[in-house]
Amino acid sequence: MRLTLSTWNINSVRLRIDLVAKFLKAQRPDILCLQETKCPDDAFPLKRFKRLGYEHIALNGQKGYHGVAVVSKLPFVATDIRTFCDIIDSRHISVSVKTDENAPPLVLHNFYVPAGGDIPDPEVNPKFRHKLSFLDEMKACEPLHPSGDQRHILVGDLNVAPHEHDVWSHKQLLKVVSHTPVECEKLLAVLRAGNWVDVARDRIPLDQKVYTWWSYRAADWTVGDRGRRLDHIWVSEALKNRVIDFKILRDARSWERPSDHVPVTMTMEL
């Protein structure tokens, strides 16, 4: 079977529900992972998703900030929520999806890693300290260490652009939170600890620029193309050779009242 999966930091699912509908109608992914839904679970626009054919929905939302969700055409056989750094703040949800009778379910983790504030010094900035601790906990988290034959996927807004060409200017962003050496190294340590494959970088050479986010703080986001690759799709070794397509929907940054992040989509032949 063919399975298409998207991840998108939507920056308020209620405000942008029409953009989500537009995306789902055009791309029809089987599963969409959202971050920054900014929506308590009892206010999530369930009916709209169900009408669009996404009847299976797993939520971890809270009032005002953060929030993750998975909406799916395929049913879940399990869902789970983990907390990190002893803070209950809606940054993770995982679901298991049955794809066929004979194989064990696919396990999918959806993350919203702390952005980390402005000052890249854990001593003076508690938000950056939180981000680094969060990444350390992800590295040590046993469920994020799939064994060789397990079919696991990790997606989300990881808020780190780890490689030189994951940002518009490596040199100018070395002291900017999202691309400092300490957090890049910690994110790559999470990747290595779980033996994950970074799908974007498995398919696009390291010397090519790749972005999924462009700041709102520019009159015109296209000027100078000052983007960063903050949104990621990782797969376990068992799925690496199943990936048949990978796309970043850059156009979505030009839609009316856009999110500052664009959808990232992977297709697999299972």
Add this chain to the structure above:
DNA sequence: ATGGTAGGCGACCTA
């Protein structure tokens, strides 16, 4: 070198 925008919520917080 600096400040720029956006969203939620109800006075500033987060990104």
